[in-house]
Amino acid sequence: MTSVLGRLLYYECAVPLVRYRHFLVGKPPGVARSLEQRLAELNYKDPTLHFKVNIGFKPPVPPKASSVRKELAALRCSKELEHLARTQKLEIPLEAVEETWKTTGAPFHIKTIAEHYGVFQDLFGDAYFYPVKPLDIDYKSGDLYHPVYRGNVIKPSEASKPPEVQYKSDPNTLWTLILTNPDGHFTEENAEYILWFIGNIPGCNLNKGDVIWDYLQPFPAFGTGYQRCIFILFKQDQKIDYSSMKKDIPCLQLSKRTFKTEDFYRQHQKDITPAGLAFFQTDWDPSLTDFYHNVLQMKEPRYEYDFPEPYIAPQEWFPRRKPFNIYQDKYRDQKAIAKEYLLKKFKNRHPFEKPPTPLRFPNAHPIDHKIPSWLKEEMKKDRLGWGRINDY
Template sequence: MVLVGWRCVFHDLKTIQICFVRNGHRLRGKAPGVARTLKQRLEEINYKDPVLSQKIDIGFKPPKSPQMKELYKQLGAVRSSKGLEKLARTGELLIPLDEVKKDWKTTVGPQQIKKVAEHYGVYETLFGDAYFTPCVMVDIHYKNADGCCFPVHRGNVIKPNEASVVPEVSYEAKPDTLWTLILTNPDGHFTSDDAEYVHWFVGNIPGNEISKGEVIWDYLQPFPARGTGYQRFIFVLYKQEQKMDYSQLKQQLPCLQLQKRTFKTLDFYRKHQHDLTPAGLAFFQSDWDSTLTDFYHNTLQMKEPVFEYDFTEPYISPQRWFPLRKPFNVYMDKYRDPKDVIKGYLLKKLKKTHPFKKPEPPPLYPNAFRLDDDIPSWLKTEIKKDRLGWGRINDV
């Protein structure tokens, strides 16, 4: 006997099964009060050990700026100032951008750069479970021969032809300190997914004089392959505790062999973590442009790689008689050879084409012509599309 609603089904004296029976359907499983909710199951699936998932700070601790209190006071005064509000409303308020940028660097700038880097996955890609707060602000600009300047901020797009020359790098540092600057691309390695290409490596930089540093790898412009989309190019500035010996990494310049430019930031930092501390960060994005074809052929002396996404074949359900709520011709085309479909549209188009006469101009109001009532609905739709110039026949 089967009842509608909750009931106990006695299979034997030892087994009791709870089931829900309604409208002839029996849903087996635990009762809603006993079974776990969707939220509980998702928390169990996405659970992460708080100890293992804890991030490690490998950078300098940013000093608390005494200007923050003054900044909040100024913000309060500005918001309550009627004179500034009037100047802003009339378009007469002038803001000194240099002073604003200077205040931003010493107040909220490092934390905002850190948030943007986390958003783009910079720390996770380069340092794994570690991160750092960029305490040293690095200003990087690409200048071309025509006088155009392309600054590197945090994730802005710079084309390969705009970054073809060595950039100008500046930062504040004492002359008796040593620094290391590395430009790396973690997204464009051709043979290894977890490896990088180092595009620039300058070590033992005295103060902020990049030209006096030791060039380990000379500058190589970005060369993202066609079809790979945007790639990240990351500048990391390290502060040295002492003079470093990079003789094992140093290559013969100019280095144009990509295999010799294979690099891993995490392995490099683990080896020198007692002598190097990351302090500055800047990065940009770049994708393929037409100038890279010549760069691959003449500079790298290699065939230009082109990547394409291989789409899987679409699933087509087994054919059946009289499909409901589906256009007849479109449904039948799914089960035909695509070449035959294109051939049919091409022949239909060639029937209206004359080798020596211009094609007839389309009517001003194509759908104003009446169609016979005995024409099937799918054919009416096809005729309307043909008149309006819609559909595949115009793409053949």
């Protein structure tokens, strides 16, 4: 009896143990890959495909954290500053703060923002640069100035005329300024429209530079959303002959304004170095209709997204827990429904009389209990000013 019971217990305990070991035991630790090795394989990136190169100037060296802490500690211990702060007479020189930021942290901040907006990837591929030369760009519209920062929105009507561009430079140096749009080309993929190109600028005097392409305002087509307009300032090592690129002025043929910043830089990379960057976003506004017709002498392009028809399940004979009228409207012609709501709204309107005064307390008025629930709901919406009928 004991031997039989022992054999039964042995099989009941041993068989599950064998199955457990059969399915979970893997390779020994010396042969199997560790978790760290598997994650490294999954996250591996080929360095030859993701190598970024700096084609600009070296960024300024940021101050050491220890020196900044010492300076802040000295300011906190200043009795004079504390007295001015308590008496609300402490003034912060914002212009001096901005100048300090432009020469210390601005190149790093502007580069980070430009990477976020994909500026370097779309214009220079795997290259980037630090904008060490601050640009002050202002569009003037009437008595208002619209500055260009880093991605702010400026409408085409506000950018219809060339902006005022300022930057600090030696009068004996030469510069090239371009304004390009990488998002709005109509016929070529990965191509840009050059909106402005001035080369061989002595110092900051744009009027004495060589105008290769005259200024053309942004013209984002209807339905294309926001487009980037990017200013890039290049420092020249010597005077460059741009005569082969020069176009007629004014140049209003869009085919002649096709441009690629990367190709331009590769052609002149021995003589130019990108130093300044600023850009804004723009989208369609009504002023562009006249611009397309009377300036560009072309039909205005308009783009609309073709939404797919929504999926509607087959009708049921006895739908439950669904409003009767809304359920039926799913399977009707939408134009017929719109017409019905419009006529329903006009039915209670008189062309020469004021509309009826709305109820002060709409839910306080009773509704006949014999009316179907879906019709009660529509009457409540009509009293409260809710629903589709109020959209017309």
